[in-house]
Amino acid sequence: MDAAQCAMSQRLLFEHHGAxxxxxxxxxxxxxxxxxxEKLVASLPPAPSIRSFNDFQRTLxxxxxxxxxxxxxxxxxxxxxxxxxxxxMIVDQFAVDGLTEAQAFLAILPRLPLRAQAAVQRxxxxxxxxxxxxxxxxxxxCNLLQELGSPIDLDAFVASALDPVFEFVNIFxxxxxxxxQVDYFLGALAWFExxxxxxxxxxxxxxxxxxxxxxxxxxEHVHIDVFHARSALLAMTETARAMPFDYQQAWTGVRLAHxxxxxAFEAAVSLARDHAx
Numbered sequence: 001m002d003a004a005q006c007a008m009s010q011r012l013l014f015e016h017h018g019a020x021x022x023x024x025x026x027x028x029x030x031x032x033x034x035x036x037x038e039k040l041v042a043s044l045p046p047a048p049s050i051r052s053f054n055d056f057q058r059t060l061x062x063x064x065x066x067x068x069x070x071x072x073x074x075x076x077x078x079x080x081x082x083x084x085x086x087x088x089m090i091v092d093q094f095a096v097d098g099l100t101e102a103q104a105f106l107a108i109l110p111r112l113p114l115r116a117q118a119a120v121q122r123x124x125x126x127x128x129x130x131x132x133x134x135x136x137x138x139x140x141x142c143n144l145l146q147e148l149g150s151p152i153d154l155d156a157f158v159a160s161a162l163d164p165v166f167e168f169v170n171i172f173x174x175x176x177x178x179x180x181q182v183d184y185f186l187g188a189l190a191w192f193e194x195x196x197x198x199x200x201x202x203x204x205x206x207x208x209x210x211x212x213x214x215x216x217x218x219x220e221h222v223h224i225d226v227f228h229a230r231s232a233l234l235a236m237t238e239t240a241r242a243m244p245f246d247y248q249q250a251w252t253g254v255r256l257a258h259x260x261x262x263x264a265f266e267a268a269v270s271l272a273r274d275h276a277x
Contacts, residue, residue, distance in 0.1 A: 008028070008029065008032040009163070010036075010163045010166035010167050010170060011158065011161070011163070011166055012029075013029060013032065013033060013036075013166070013170050014096065014158065014161075014166045014169060014170055015158065016029045017104070017170070017173050018100075030178060033170070033174055033178065034178075036167075037171075037174055037256075040167075040171070040256060040259070040260070041252065041256070043259075044252070044255050044256070044259065047248070047251055047252070047255065048251075049248070050247045050248050050250070050251040051247060051248070052247060053236065053237055053240065053247065055247060056187070056190075056236070056247045056250055056251060057233065059251065060190060060191060060194060060254060061194075063191070063254070063258070064191070064194050064195050064198065067195070067198070068195075068198040071202070072266075074265060074266055074269040074270075075202045076202075077269060077273065078090065078202040078203065078205075078206050078269060079201070079202035079205040079206055079209075080205075080209075082206055082210075082269075082272060083210075084148075084210050084212075085275065086272035086273070086275055087148075087206050087210060087212070087272070088148040088149070088150060089268070089271060089272040089275055090268045090269060090271075090272050091144060091145065091148060091150070092145075092148075092150055092157060092160070093157075093160075093161055093162060093165050093264075093267075093268035093271065094165060094264070094268065095141065095145060095150070095154070095157040095161070096154070096157050096158060096161045096165060096166065096169055097165070097168065097169050098137075098138065098141030098144075098145075098217065099138055099141060099142070099152070099154045099157065100138070100154070100169065101127055101136070101137040101138040101141065102123075102124060102127035102128070102137070104169070104172040104173045104175075104176050104177075105120065105123070105124060105127075105172070105176060105189075106124070106176075107173075107176040107177045108120065108175075108176040108182060108185050109121070111176075111182050112182060112235065112239060113238060113239055113241075113242035113243060114242075115238040115241075115242070116186075116234075116235040116236075116238040116239040116242070119231045119232070119234040119235035119238060120189075120231070120232075120235050122228075122231045123189075123193070123228045123231050123232065126224050126227075126228065135220075137217060137220070137221070140214075140216050140217035140220060141217050143214040143216065143217070144212070144214040144215070144216075144217050146214070147212060147213060147214040148212070162264075162267045162268065162271065163267075164260070164263040164264045164266075164267040165264045165267065165268060167260045167263065167264065168260040168261050168263075168264035171188075171256055171257065171260045172185070172188065172257075175188055175253060175256075181246060181249055182239060183239075183245055183246045183247070183249040183250045183253065184249055184250065184252060184253035184256070185253060186232070186235055186236045186239060186250055186253065187236075187247075187249070187250030187251055187252065187253030187254045187257075188253035188254060188256060188257035189232045189235070189253075190229065190232040190233055190236060190250075190254070191253075191254040191257050191258060192232075192257055192261070193225050193228040193229040193231070193232045194225075194229040194232070196221050196222065196225040196228075197221075197222045197225055197226060199261075200218040200221050200222050201222070203215075203218045204218045204219060204222065236250065
């Protein structure tokens with residue numbers, strides 16, 4: 001990595017995704033991103049052999065059920081102990097995701113076969129409120145931020161988000177735009193849509209405990225992502241029907257999303273824990 005690449009960061013990479021296309025800038029960021037992703041993949045633990053859709057679905061279900069049955073200390077803290085101010089700090093950290101909800105997913109559509117496009121678009125239609133601005137998931141996040149007394153301007157959060165949170169968002173941009181195969185993204189999408197109903201449980205419990213009314217960002221996901229998980233798996237099977245598909249790479253996508261999401265959550269909760277309740 002040369003000096004210019006070393007000067008880059010996950011924050012700058014995040015900002016790059018929303019900037020106008022400029023060839024020399026793209027080349028530099030792609031080199032930085034490639035090095036980062038290689039390190040992420042190298043750090044993953046050994047994986048089971050995933051050779052078929054049945055292998056993938058069975059292993060995915062086992063992972064989701066395993067995590068749901070063993071909530072981490074950070075999940076228990078969020079659900080049972082976090083003060084309103086600590087909850088606000090966690091929500092603020094994930095605003096760089098909530099305020100750019102599913103935007104990274106759009107880039108995958110031209111890369112998918114037609115019937116897989118339709119399955120992913122069913123997910124995107126809900127993410128963007130079925131055309132109703134008030135029901136866009138980003139708007140629901142804005143409602144939550146406003147009740148907590150936070151700004152709703154993305155730039156305010158870009159300035160303060162932690163690197164692991166940026167990594168969680170940036171890995172989806174890599175999967176949809178620059179990963180050589182779509183398999184990585186479709187695996188990650190299947191995991192994320194499948195895990196959200198349990199992943200957001202502690203957030204919903206915290207909202208109820210703290211009397212937060214604008215909880216619909218979480219409650220809507222808990223409801224709708226049950227259906228999104230089916231669409232994500234359908235997108236995978238339709239892609240495999242139309243073109244060569246590597247389920248092992250799809251599982252690498254799962255592990256990349258799982259690892260970056262976990263580190264982002266732990267970093268946000270650690271920041272909140274360090275703040276006096």
